[in-house]
Amino acid sequence: MSELKSKIAKRIAQEIEDGDVLNLGIGIPTLVCDYIASDIEVSIHSENGLIGLDKEAEEGFEDKDIINASGRPATIKDTGSFFDTAMSFNIIRGGHLDMTVLGALQVDQKGNIANWMIPGKLVPGMGGAMDLTVGAKRVICAITHQTKKGTSKIKKECNLPLTAKGEVDLIVTELAVMKVTEEGLILQEIAEGVKLEEVIEKTEAELIISDNLKRF
Amino acid sequence: MQKVVEPKELDHIFKDDMSIMIGGFLNCGTAETVLEYVNELDLKNLTIIVNDAGFNQKSKGKFLANANINKMITSHIGTNPDIGKKMNSGEIEVELIPQGNLVEQIRCKGSGLGGVLTPIGIGTKAEKGNKVMEVDGKKYILATPLGADVAIIKAWRADQSGNLIYRYSARNFNPIMAMAADTVIVEAEEVVKNGELDNNNIETSNIFIDYIVETDSSLL
Numbered sequence: 001m002s003e004l005k006s007k008i009a010k011r012i013a014q015e016i017e018d019g020d021v022l023n024l025g026i027g028i029p030t031l032v033c034d035y036i037a038s039d040i041e042v043s044i045h046s047e048n049g050l051i052g053l054d055k056e057a058e059e060g061f062e063d064k065d066i067i068n069a070s071g072r073p074a075t076i077k078d079t080g081s082f083f084d085t086a087m088s089f090n091i092i093r094g095g096h097l098d099m100t101v102l103g104a105l106q107v108d109q110k111g112n113i114a115n116w117m118i119p120g121k122l123v124p125g126m127g128g129a130m131d132l133t134v135g136a137k138r139v140i141c142a143i144t145h146q147t148k149k150g151t152s153k154i155k156k157e158c159n160l161p162l163t164a165k166g167e168v169d170l171i172v173t174e175l176a177v178m179k180v181t182e183e184g185l186i187l188q189e190i191a192e193g194v195k196l197e198e199v200i201e202k203t204e205a206e207l208i209i210s211d212n213l214k215r216f
Numbered sequence: 217m218q219k220v221v222e223p224k225e226l227d228h229i230f231k232d233d234m235s236i237m238i239g240g241f242l243n244c245g246t247a248e249t250v251l252e253y254v255n256e257l258d259l260k261n262l263t264i265i266v267n268d269a270g271f272n273q274k275s276k277g278k279f280l281a282n283a284n285i286n287k288m289i290t291s292h293i294g295t296n297p298d299i300g301k302k303m304n305s306g307e308i309e310v311e312l313i314p315q316g317n318l319v320e321q322i323r324c325k326g327s328g329l330g331g332v333l334t335p336i337g338i339g340t341k342a343e344k345g346n347k348v349m350e351v352d353g354k355k356y357i358l359a360t361p362l363g364a365d366v367a368i369i370k371a372w373r374a375d376q377s378g379n380l381i382y383r384y385s386a387r388n389f390n391p392i393m394a395m396a397a398d399t400v401i402v403e404a405e406e407v408v409k410n411g412e413l414d415n416n417n418i419e420t421s422n423i424f425i426d427y428i429v430e431t432d433s434s435l436l
Contacts, residue, residue, distance in 0.1 A: 047315065048241040049385045064244065065372075065384040071242035071271070071295070076384075084387045085241070085267070086323050089316030093336065123303065123312075124294025127268070131316035131336045165339030 004174035007191065008142050010035045011216050012101055012172050015140060020098040021045055021091075023132055026070050028142040029101035045097060047128040049088045052080020069128070092128070092135035100136035102129065106158045107141045109205040111168040111180035114160035126163060133164035145173040145202055152204035154178070154185075175199050177216060184208045189216045219378050220407055220428045223253035229366060229399055229427075230254060233286075235263040237322070237364040237393045242268060242295065243275045245386030247370040247403035249432040251279040254368070261286045265322070265364055267315065267389055269296035289362065291315040314342055317359045319392055325363035326395025334359050367397035371420070374404035375411070378425030379418045387419070394424040401427045 005028045013035035016022065023045045024032055033055075036042060044053040046069050053068060054075040062073035076082075091097060104115040113133060116126040133139055143153055154171060171178040176199050177189035187207040190199050192215050200207060236254075240246030255278075262285050269290060270277025280288070281298035287309045293299045302308040313321070314336045324331055333356035337343055347358040369390040372383035380402060382390060394400050402420075407430045 046385075048244065049388050063384065065386040067242065067244045067385055069241075071244070082382075082384050082387060084391050085315070085319040085389050086392050089319055093316060093334070122294075123300070123310075125268075125290065125292035125310075125312045126314050126342070127292040127294075128315040130314040130340060130342060134336050134338075135316075162340045 004144060005031060007174050008144070008172050011177060012140055012142055013037070015170065016040065016042060016099065018042075021051070021096060023047065023092070023097055023100045023136065025100070025102040025129070025132070025142075027103040029103060030070075032101055032142070045088075045091060046074070047085075047088050047092065047132070049085060050076060050080060050082045051091070052077040054080070089128070089131055089135075092131045095135070095137060097132070097136040099138045099140060100132045101140045101142050102133060104141050104143050104153070104163075106153050106155050106160050107143060107168055107171050108155040108158045109180070109185035110157070111166045112158045113139075113141060113163045113168050114158040115163050117161050119161065129163050133167045138170070139168045140170045140172060141168045143171065143173055145175045152202055154203045154205045156205050175202065178205075178207070186210050187213065189214045191216060219425060220376055220430070223250060223429055226250070226253065226401060226427060226429070227257070229401070230257050230259055232260040233262075234259070234366065235265065235364040237265040237367040237397050238276050238279075239367070239369040239388065239390035239393050240267065240270070240276050241385070241388040242270055243277075245370050245382070245388050245390055246270070246276040247368045247401070247429070248275050248435050250368050250401055250403045250429050251276060252432075252435075255279055255282050258284070260284045263287045263289070263364075265289045265362060267291055267318065269293040269299040272296045272298045287311065289313060289318070291318050312342075317342070317357070318362070319389060321359045321362035322389070322392050322396045324359070325361035326392065329361065331358045331360040333357070362396070364397045365399065367393040367400045369393050369400065369402050371402050371404045373406045373408060373413060374402055374425075374428050375408050375413045375422070376428070377410050378402065378422035378428055379413055380404065380420040380425065381413060381417055382419055391420045394420045399426050400424055401429065403429045403431055405431045
């Protein structure tokens with residue numbers, strides 16, 4: 001599983017450009033950090049109130065007042081800054097985030113995303129997920145292609161309560177890279193060693209196969 | 217006007233059925249000394265406004281797990297299974313609001329605004345119960361002001377007059393909540409004499425603060 005997740009994170013890291021301001025969600029998105037090219041500079045925003053988030057704090061060097069959005073002890077770059085929650089969400093809503101990478105329970109061909117509750121089972125709340133999905137200029141969904149039971153998470157239409165409507169731009173799984181467009185969901189890349197038929201079979205959404213299909 | 221008090225001098229402020237706002241993001245930036253004291257008061261039927269339910273073993277999460285709460289207005293409870301259980305059993309009503317909308321609602325209260333138009337939550341369950349308005353063809357939720365009887369906030373340093381400085385990411389909701397409640401209690405890790413804080417660096421002005429409690433140093 002961790003290998004699949006790393007593959008997703010590694011591919012998403014290639015979408016990041018020099019100077020980008022990013023917010024990375026919990027789970028696979030957090031791993032993206034490890035694969036950002038060493039010759040570019042990015043600023044990572046954390047919704048609890050900072051820009052310039054750096055690595056998690058090493059044991060013995062934790063500061064109770066510096067945490068990331070998962071509540072884990074973190075560090076900040078020399079060029080970082082702290083602010084209150086209102087400013088933090090002004091940054092998110094105001095179009096100042098180039099990209100957010102979010103995990104999900106489901107995503108669909110219209111760019112709808114569901115990642116905050118399963119009715120009757122799990123109601124953790126949306127936290128900042130709705131704000132990030134609507135506010136960021138570009139939304140990348142990092143998601144394994146199927147559930148453990150083998151159901152496709154890439155839907156024609158999400159049937160779980162939505163986090164946001166039509167906001168996802170790119171979906172990256174361990175099998176495929178798919179772009180949400182007005183025409184529909186375009187399959188742009190498939191993973192090395194995976195057959196096109198397998199991707200189509202494991203995807204509930206209707207896929208438009210790109211004329212320029214690539215491997216990743 | 218003597219603002220610096222011991223927790224037990226806050227007794228007269230707290231009553232059953234009141235609404236309390238609590239600053240902090242997970243374990244960071246919460247007034248633990250004050251909350252330990254409020255837990256002992258055995259208040260009933262509280263309405264709590266808080267970003268998240270924290271972790272049930274510590275800080276505000278421990279307070280929330282032990283308190284008699286009627287309603288919680290919050291953005292996230294997933295880290296605190298005790299609150300999840302109480303929500304599922306119907307013991308606590310939980311109103312979930314996107315985090316950025318929640319902070320704007322509190323800011324509106326403290327800023328005399330009738331509400332803000334936010335695009336967050338359109339097309340989702342967060343629309344429910346809110347007025348939706350259209351401006352230039354785009355839909356927005358009207359997020360209305362949200363205040364409380366008491367706010368319990370946390371600062372790093374306070375002077376005796378109530379000027380505050382926060383530390384790193386412990387700022388979060390604290391300065392916003394400082395403006396949105398009838399009575400505001402700040403817990404500061406260090407209370408210094410007036411004049412000892414640099415006027416240039418004050419993040420919350422003393423006019424918002426009613427009471428100052430120094431953190432019990434055993435909690436630091």
